Amino acid sequence: MFKKIIALFTIIILVSCSASKPTAITTRKTAPVQQPKVVRTTKKPVYTKPTAKVTRTSTLNNTTEVIESTSKTLVTADLITGYVDQYKDIAMGNMKKYGIPASVILAQGILESGAGRGDLAVAANNHFGIKCHKDWLGESVRHDDDEAQECFRKYSEASESYRDHALFLAGKNRYATLFTYEKDDYKAWAKGLRAAGYATDPKYPDKLISYIERYNLHQYDCQVTGKEYKPFEKSMSAAASPKSNSNDPSLYQVEKGDTLYSISKKFNLLVDDLKQKNNLSDTTLSVGQKLIVK
Template sequence: MINKIIIFLFVIMLVGCSTQQPIVRTTKPPYKKPTAVVVNTPKKPVPTKTETTTKSSTTKTSTTNQNTNQNSQSEILEATTRVKVTTAMVLDYISKYKDVAKSNMKQYGIPSSIILGQGILESGAGTGPLSSLANNHFGIKCHKGWTGPSVKYDDDEAQECFRKYELPNESYKDHALFLTSRAWYLPLFDLEKDDYKQWAIGLKKAGYATDPKYPEKLIGIIERYQLNKYDSEVLGTEYIPLNTKDQISLKSNLYQVSQGDTLYSISKKFNITIEDLKKKNNIGENTISLGQNLIIK
């Protein structure tokens, strides 16, 4: 009996313990994957080594071109035609014809500054059509009595007759004869030989040009390139440099390549070795092009 009681109590204890144990699940609830939020943030492009080098090279080239442009200033010359020339071209023209102008001043009494200034303006520093076709550097028309060669060119009227010369120097001589042989230009020779302003105004009054701004253009060229310096050299007077903002130094360090030029001829002209010339201008081969500006100093 006692044994039965003990067994009964033991059974009751077992049942009580089993009802108090936690329930353990053997299967997991389905996993819900969180939704990802995508934000499109634009990225700044990272320059490659090539791009960086190109940008740096472009900047250097731009700076170099800017410096070159400052040394190769251009202007528009307009008389019988409209042409664009560089400072180097005008300085080269002055170098070629200054001695002719000084000689004509001594012989005919016309200021060198006026001669050179008109030559630059009328011929476009030797690049205009009339100077190229007819060596006519002063836009002198045929007029009555001219029996020499001529060319037709549109000016104030269509196909006007202009004088043609064998050489540019003949044009310079005819310019002097043209002014000294006509009565309406005679008042000019009563002016002071170094008074280029009154000479410029007098030429317009005498009918040399129809352009109302002719004196202004001529005076501007004379002062810009200090052409009155040659008047002083002929007269033996002291030259006082003009103080103008547009003044160009005659000691330019640039030379513009002309037809027939070679590195050898340019080196001889400016007393510089070919190697130095190539080095100053970063020239690898013995090749130069027409119109190219070369550093010669």
């Protein structure tokens, strides 16, 4: 009996030792997961030519007109007046320093930049349509003009364009004759610019003179020279309000030789606007036909 007890006790001890033996745990090393490489690319900014803003106002005497500079721009009398107020001091300063009539500078600025609303004025602060030429080392932009994608000068601000315009005229031999004219003889300067090749448009002098006289720009020449200024008898409102040849002031009766273009110019309208007002599908007109012009 005693032997059985000892044998049983021995078995119990062996079983308990076997149960307390630690179990070996094997951990399988997992290969590190490689994260995909992220390649960052910097996208080059794409230059988008800004669209010139077209502002229409409905005030009674504020008519619209289209200025064909390096881009076709629709402006109002108020916009042109605002442009003159903004740059008249710079123009007079350039007249004092370089001898170019302030009236001519402002008229060229209005015409060449679309009163500051044209594509080149907006994109490059270029108010005088001056191209790069061989001696230009500054920034530039490309713009369709006489040829596709021509090189035009770019300025950081408009005042630089005004200064460069003065230096451009004063530094080129072909414009030397201009500086033999009186400082305030804007008509001679307007015609001289065309003759020297500044513009190819045969009506360029007339356009400059028209802006000078309609917006009384000659007064700034007189402020520099000290001469008495006499306003033009034909005011802007009178010049901008053509008379209708019909009993109804909103209608115009087509006369011999009239075209949609000539009528649109007479009433400061776009040809497309004139066609739309009168439901015209083409430009055909007949004498005696009445058109809505207001």
